[in-house]
Amino acid sequence: MSAGLRRRLIDLACHALQATLPEALQSWGWAVRCEADAIPDDTKALLFTLDSLCGLMPRAIASHLFQPFSALVGNNSPLSQGSTIMKILDAATARPRTLGLICAICSVALGLAYMAVAGAPMRYLGVNMGALAIGLTMLALLGRIGATARQWADGANIAMAGALLATALFGSQVDGAARWVSLGGLAIQPSLILLPMMLVAFSKIRSVPMTASIVAAALAMALQPDRAMAGMLISCLSALALIRPDRHVGVALAAGFASFAATLLRADHLPAVPYVDQILYSSFAIHAVAGLMVLAGVGLLLVPAIAGWSRDADNRAPYAAFGAVWFAAIMAAALGNYPTPIVGYGGSAIIGYALSLLMLPKLSGAHAEADRNMRRLTNGSPSNRHLFVALT
Template sequence: MNLGGVAIQPSLILMPVMLVTFSRIRSVLATVSIITAAVAMALQPDRAMAGMLALCLAALAVMRPDRHVCVALAASIASFAVTLVRLDTLPAVPYVDQVLYSSFDIHIAAGVAVLGGMAIIMVPAIVGWSRDTDNRAIYCAFGTVWFAAIIAAALGNYPTPIVGYGGSAIIGYVLSLLALPKLSGRHAGTARHTRGTMNGCSSDAQLFVALV
């Protein structure tokens, strides 16, 4: 979409936060929203976002299966199948797509920096998985979403998240970070008392580090 002369990709902004939120809240309305998104990805078609949808929901179905996830997963698989059979002829956008490869054409240091940026994207999911065992499904959804975005950027002409010259992925990343769980003050205080100050830090601190 062109918004005031600036091109944005709504799916890359909204899909990550939708999936992370869906991993926390299972309801009929949330399921209908995911199905609507799956239909939209099939109509574009957008293989990267459809693949992200299917991969994340598959991970949730393994970790915390219920009827809402199963219905949404079925819709996402159908959406991804449709995108595979439809032609996607959009060319690569300079400095947005194929950055994982073009960075090495500039200098090996630039390529290594891009790879490092890709790794940093996954830090909130890894830290949350290890420190917040009660909400592992949510952190798994976050990690799967951005892992899928990285794989898509490596395999096709799709935006390279965060390190590419595109603001949609940055906005989408921040929104998905804000959807991650945060410990209450009482819970955090109990954690500090039982596990020590460093291990009991609130996930607010993790969010702040990730945003930086």
């Protein structure tokens, strides 16, 4: 990354900080800018600015968020902040897809910040931003047909399983592994895009075609071979077997274990790719702030599953599947040379995460019933007021 770009990022971060800080803290913003300008090394100056941003921004946001309520109940009242936090929490957990969308955007942003600090080529940042735009667009378009999910889910899963098998048979090979498809000079990993969505869909809809698609996907993972994705299969299916076992899950889980065993028989010699693999560790070698950004980014991926599991008992199966899928992807990245989802370079996981959000409920169980009752009375749409306040 050029020195001029680092200085522009410093200037952008300082502008964001000064625009966000309340009047009482503006002196801190000017102090950060002056200190960064005084540091001759551009990389050290950027790291100092990002460190200051991480430290001051939460306090600035909290100050603005609670300001409208402090006049009503007093600045020192704990009830004012507590009630606001609960409203925001309820608004977020009532809309699992919206919460996941927020987590995806924040995780990608943290990944971009890490790559900027690490000196990744600007093309890498552009690819991840483009993948986020594609993922969110697909989520918005496909989300409109959620009401007919059962009508298209069987056929869609079978088509996706066919795409995974085609990748295993005809995809681009690297050291004997055929996991990628080359599109316009970019290497796309279809399993990271399609398999999470397939598994979360299977947690909601149990049928013979859905089970057959999961078995075919397991075969594809064995043929590629892809130990990380085979591990994702058995992780998700094991969670479903514990929560809501049936014969469909039993058959799919047996296929998953066979697939994982097949991947263990073939050595995986693929080397680590910079900004893609092993960055859960290598980021700390760059700077502690970079490492924390990476950890925070992967941690955000699990928030929708954790929030949904704890606050929406009616839909625990899809939340468990969603959490198991992305926890398995994170563990694979920690244990081997596999892509670090979302925060590392590569658009496949970003698109896959957005598509897997499609399988989460639009509204959690209790809130969905309340929303139906409200619609019958008012013919209105659900309000995101408190969530939008938090985002602002």
